[in-house]
Amino acid sequence: xxxxxxxxxxxxxxxxxxxxxxxxxxxxxxxxxxxxxxxxxxxxxxxxxxxxxxxxxxxxxxxxxxxxxxxxxxxxxxxxxxxxxxxxxxxxxxxxxxxxxxxxxxxxxxxxxxxxxxxxxxxxxxxxxxxxxxxxxxxxxxxxxxxxxxxxxxxxxxxxxxxxxxxxxxxxxxxxxxxxxxxxxxxxxxxxxxxxxxxxxxxxxxxxxxxxxxxxxxxxxxxxxxxxxxxxxxxxxxxxxxxxxxxxxxxxxxxxxxxxxxxxxxxxxxxxxxxxxxxxxxxxxxxxxxxxxxxxxxxxxxxxxxxxxxxxxxxxxxxxxxxxxxxxxxxxxxxxxxxxxxxxxxxxxxxxxxxxxxxxxxxxxxxxxxxxxxxxxxxxxxxxxxxxxxxxxxxxxxxxxxxxxxxxxxxxxxxxxxxxxxxxxxxxxxxxxxxxxxxxxxxxxxxxxxxxxxxxxxxxxxxxxxxxxxxxxxxxxxxxxxxxxxxxxxxxxxxxxxxxxxxxxxxxxxxxxxxxxxxxxxxxxxxxxxxxxxxxxxxxxxxxxxxxxxxxxxxxxxxxxxxxxxxxxxxxxxxxxxxxxxxxxxxxxxxxxxxxxxxxxxxxxxxxxxxxxxxxxxxxxxxxxxxxxxxxxxxxxxxxxxxxxxxxxxxxxxxxxxxxxxxxxxxxxxxxxxxxxxxxxxxxxxxxxxxxxxxxxxxxxxxxxxxxxxxxxxxxxxxxxxxxxxxxxxxxxxxxxxxxxxxx
Amino acid sequence: xxxxxxxxxxxxxxxxxxxxxxxxxxxxxxxxxxxxxxxxxxxxxxxxxxxxxxxxxxxxxxxxxxxxxxxxxxxxxxxxxxxxxxxxxxxxxxxxxxxxxxxxxxxxxxxxxxxxxxxxxxxxxxxxxxxxxxxxxxxxxxxxxxxxxxxxxxxxxx
Numbered sequence: 001x002x003x004x005x006x007x008x009x010x011x012x013x014x015x016x017x018x019x020x021x022x023x024x025x026x027x028x029x030x031x032x033x034x035x036x037x038x039x040x041x042x043x044x045x046x047x048x049x050x051x052x053x054x055x056x057x058x059x060x061x062x063x064x065x066x067x068x069x070x071x072x073x074x075x076x077x078x079x080x081x082x083x084x085x086x087x088x089x090x091x092x093x094x095x096x097x098x099x100x101x102x103x104x105x106x107x108x109x110x111x112x113x114x115x116x117x118x119x120x121x122x123x124x125x126x127x128x129x130x131x132x133x134x135x136x137x138x139x140x141x142x143x144x145x146x147x148x149x150x151x152x153x154x155x156x157x158x159x160x161x162x163x164x165x166x167x168x169x170x171x172x173x174x175x176x177x178x179x180x181x182x183x184x185x186x187x188x189x190x191x192x193x194x195x196x197x198x199x200x201x202x203x204x205x206x207x208x209x210x211x212x213x214x215x216x217x218x219x220x221x222x223x224x225x226x227x228x229x230x231x232x233x234x235x236x237x238x239x240x241x242x243x244x245x246x247x248x249x250x251x252x253x254x255x256x257x258x259x260x261x262x263x264x265x266x267x268x269x270x271x272x273x274x275x276x277x278x279x280x281x282x283x284x285x286x287x288x289x290x291x292x293x294x295x296x297x298x299x300x301x302x303x304x305x306x307x308x309x310x311x312x313x314x315x316x317x318x319x320x321x322x323x324x325x326x327x328x329x330x331x332x333x334x335x336x337x338x339x340x341x342x343x344x345x346x347x348x349x350x351x352x353x354x355x356x357x358x359x360x361x362x363x364x365x366x367x368x369x370x371x372x373x374x375x376x377x378x379x380x381x382x383x384x385x386x387x388x389x390x391x392x393x394x395x396x397x398x399x400x401x402x403x404x405x406x407x408x409x410x411x412x413x414x415x416x417x418x419x420x421x422x423x424x425x426x427x428x429x430x431x432x433x434x435x436x437x438x439x440x441x442x443x444x445x446x447x448x449x450x451x452x453x454x455x456x457x458x459x460x461x462x463x464x465x466x467x468x469x470x471x472x473x474x475x476x477x478x479x480x481x482x483x484x485x486x487x488x489x490x491x492x493x494x495x496x497x498x499x500x501x502x503x504x505x506x507x508x509x510x511x512x513x514x515x516x517x518x519x520x521x522x523x524x525x526x527x528x529x530x531x532x533x534x535x536x537x538x539x540x541x542x543x544x545x546x547x548x549x550x551x552x553x554x555x556x557x558x559x560x561x562x563x564x565x566x567x568x569x570x571x572x573x574x575x576x577x578x579x580x581x582x583x584x585x586x587x588x589x590x591x592x593x594x595x596x597x598x599x600x601x602x603x604x605x606x607x608x609x610x611x612x613x614x615x616x617x618x619x620x621x622x623x624x625x626x627x628x629x630x631x632x633x634x635x636x637x638x639x640x641x642x643x644x645x646x647x648x649x650x651x652x653x654x655x656x657x658x659x660x661x662x663x664x665x666x667x668x669x670x671x672x673x674x675x676x677x678x679x680x681x682x683x684x685x686x687x688x689x690x691x692x693x694x695x696x697x698x699x700x701x702x703x704x705x706x707x708x709x710x711x712x713x714x715x716x717x718x719x720x721x722x723x724x725x726x727x728x729x730x731x732x733x734x735x736x737x738x739x740x741x742x743x744x
Numbered sequence: 745x746x747x748x749x750x751x752x753x754x755x756x757x758x759x760x761x762x763x764x765x766x767x768x769x770x771x772x773x774x775x776x777x778x779x780x781x782x783x784x785x786x787x788x789x790x791x792x793x794x795x796x797x798x799x800x801x802x803x804x805x806x807x808x809x810x811x812x813x814x815x816x817x818x819x820x821x822x823x824x825x826x827x828x829x830x831x832x833x834x835x836x837x838x839x840x841x842x843x844x845x846x847x848x849x850x851x852x853x854x855x856x857x858x859x860x861x862x863x864x865x866x867x868x869x870x871x872x873x874x875x876x877x878x879x880x881x882x883x884x885x886x887x888x889x890x891x892x893x894x895x896x897x898x899x900x901x902x
Contacts, residue, residue, distance in 0.1 A: 677884075
């Protein structure tokens with residue numbers, strides 16, 4: 001789907017109309033996962049492992065089932081066998097099979113007439129555990145005598161002697177590293193460390209499942225992808241896809257963490273067994289213990305540079321810890337690590353390690369922040385050693401159109417250089433710093449995704465249009481989709497209503513992930529509008545009794561395409577719609593696509609940080625985000641993505657981490673001890689949008705959602721390092737950790 | 745289990761309910777009165793998504809027992825608009841695109857309204873500290889603070 005070659009003047013694209021779901025969300029009317037009820041509804045609760053690693057010898061639920069009000073108990077035996085290793089892993093993460101693999105792993109679930117009774121029943125389920133040795137850290141999990149989680153999950157094709165907890169070997173790059181390093185004036189090699197973080201969405205996972213005696217089921221849940229939920233749940237329950245209808249509620253944040261199932265198949269299994277609707281909602285403690293954190297990581301980075309700042313060779317060895325199951329996120333980290341640079345000799349390799357922690361789930365540009373952070377931190381160290389400007393060095397090495405990327409493909413038109421130049425010219429970069437202050441710079445990259453997408457739109461008799469799409473709206477996408485429909489049809493934005501339909505109402509859609517919605521759903525919306533326009537032009541041609549090709553669409557009207565077509569009064573969309581039943585019946589447009597032309601995205605962040613040398617307490621004084629959005633459909637929501645991603649990255653850099661004790665238990669499963677940024681922690685975050693059109697979208701749209709979480713880790717780390725005059729090489733940089741480095 | 749009979753007012757309307765001793769005001773608002781605007785983000789008073797006011801005082805309704813609300817005036821997000829007329833704060837949150845997922849928005853609105861009733865002319869830093877008990881994971885707070893400051897100015901007639 002190519003960029004429209006004809007340069008067009010937009011009327012609606014680029015403006016900032018109110019979002020269509022806005023009033024519901026400021027009045028409390030909007031219904032999220034936990035807000036739905038059903039007659040006769042039961043409450044479901046999950047029993048979770050108190051151990052980091054244990055064999056489940058037996059489960060005796062008889063006392064729980066004997067409690068008045070308890071209607072069903074389910075365990076692993078209540079699910080069908082999942083097909084393929086990935087689906088088996090997801091199911092086993094929802095409900096432990098022969099072993100509990102981490103602290104908080106689900107082992108059984110109960111449905112009862114009230115939450116109070118369900119909680120009492122959990123205490124009556126007797127689980128006989130044989131506690132096993134556990135491992136939660138990368139260094140320990142690769143030792144020869146480490147406890148092994150699943151011997152059958154070791155990386156396929158791994159060399160003899162590879163530790164059993166190693167999965168997912170990764171290797172990307174090109175060129176002659178040895179020759180490259182030989183050309184360098186300075187080579188630095190350093191090791192870095194990051195800890196697991198959580199997506200931290202404010203809405204815990206919640207759902208309402210209802211299965212009838214005929215095996216048909218309905219599921220309401222907060223998810224980024226209800227089609228994916230349907231496919232996973234149907235597989236785990238042994239249902240056909242058409243028997244399970246999933247409706248996505250409004251979603252209270254996801255950031256990747258709601259692209260997979262946790263409680264949904266459990267609620268369905270309980271409903272099937274109890275014969276009643278079952279509602280389930282995780283507590284915040286459960287969200288931390290049993291839903292997706294990111295990997296933690298170790299990295300060894302080696303970069304060679306000339307005195308002038310040209311990178312001659314670069315090598316990364318990455319180790320990610322993805323929890324109790326294999327994880328492919330290492331691939332994404334390795335692919336992104338050096339993607340911002342045009343390099344002759346580059347290699348990024350690594351592997352994933354299984355540990356007794358919850359299964360890693362996607363978090364905004366999964367793998368990229370921890371793949372890019374050590375590279376950008378080491379480049380900053382090289383800049384200081386060589387006395388070079390960090391933006392100049394990045395400009396000198398920046399990838400551009402035609403660059404063979406470090407992970408393989410050759411880039412089309414990209415906006416990295418323009419973004420770096422904008423940062424260099426910005427007043428932020430040219431403002432002097434005070435004592436104990438440092439300024440950090442970092443680039444960031446994300447691939448962006450397209451994927452399977454379906455959109456349909458009905459032209460109503462009154463001239464309004466109903467757009468039906470299938471991607472949960474996590475940050476204003478109904479507004480941007482409605483704007484693109486209005487732009488293409490030539491009617492007012494207010495005349496469009498966009499809804500997110502259930503899985504039975506429209507074709508398959510990949511989840512709201514990969515920064516794909518404004519790109520893919522937008523593309524499909526534009527094409528669905530063009531389909532509807534073609535049909536309307538055909539109807540008008542029939543009325544005018546001329547060839548359909550002689551009718552053109554302009555400003556919401558069908559017009560004769562030229563003087564030769566004849567002299568007819570233009571007909572508006574509303575006029576055409578009003579008589580549709582007389583010209584052939586209802587008019588609707590639709591489009592289905594597997595979009596493969598998402599344009600890659602780059603960003604550059606500037607962070608000013610002041611560190612109190614007495615306490616190690618750091619304050620973000622100023623923060624600016626520069627990012628290529630392709631074409632910003634609704635600039636306010638593009639800025640919002642850039643600001644929100646930056647804030648999450650700042651939290652990752654400064655405070656957030658999963659803390660496990662020697663006992664393998666998670667010590668900080670709550671917002672008090674796992675501290676995400678609050679309003680008083682942050683300065684205003686300026687967002688500077690650049691628009692370098694994506695050649696693969698009619699309006700030039702690129703995804704914007706994920707890139708902004710990539711640069712903050714190194715931007716903040718580089719700022720802190722420059723402020724204290726010593727290098728920080730581990731995240732998060734909480735005050736005690738900064739103080740330790742200051743005191744040396 | 746003996747339930748407790750509570751008489752109170754919610755958003756100006758008289759309300760009666762029976763609650764268990766351990767039930768929170770948030771539980772009763774959501775599960776009995778079906779006022780689901782207040783959200784349970786944590787249940788431990790850390791996120792502010794369940795913010796309501798009790799006699800004008802900002803509280804986390806997950807930390808208030810339902811039985812304690814007897815005889816008090818409870819105000820929730822559902823009572824902020826005057827019929828079809830949105831409160832200035834609601835309008836400004838929308839105009840500035842100061843919400844993405846929107847799940848923290850009810851709590852932010854209740855807290856910001858309480859701020860402006862007490863301090864009609866806050867500095868930006870004061871607004872940031874007042875709202876520090878309301879977690880938002882989507883926006884980075886920038887547009888929320890802009891919206892609150894803009895609403896404050898408009899409410900003062902500035």
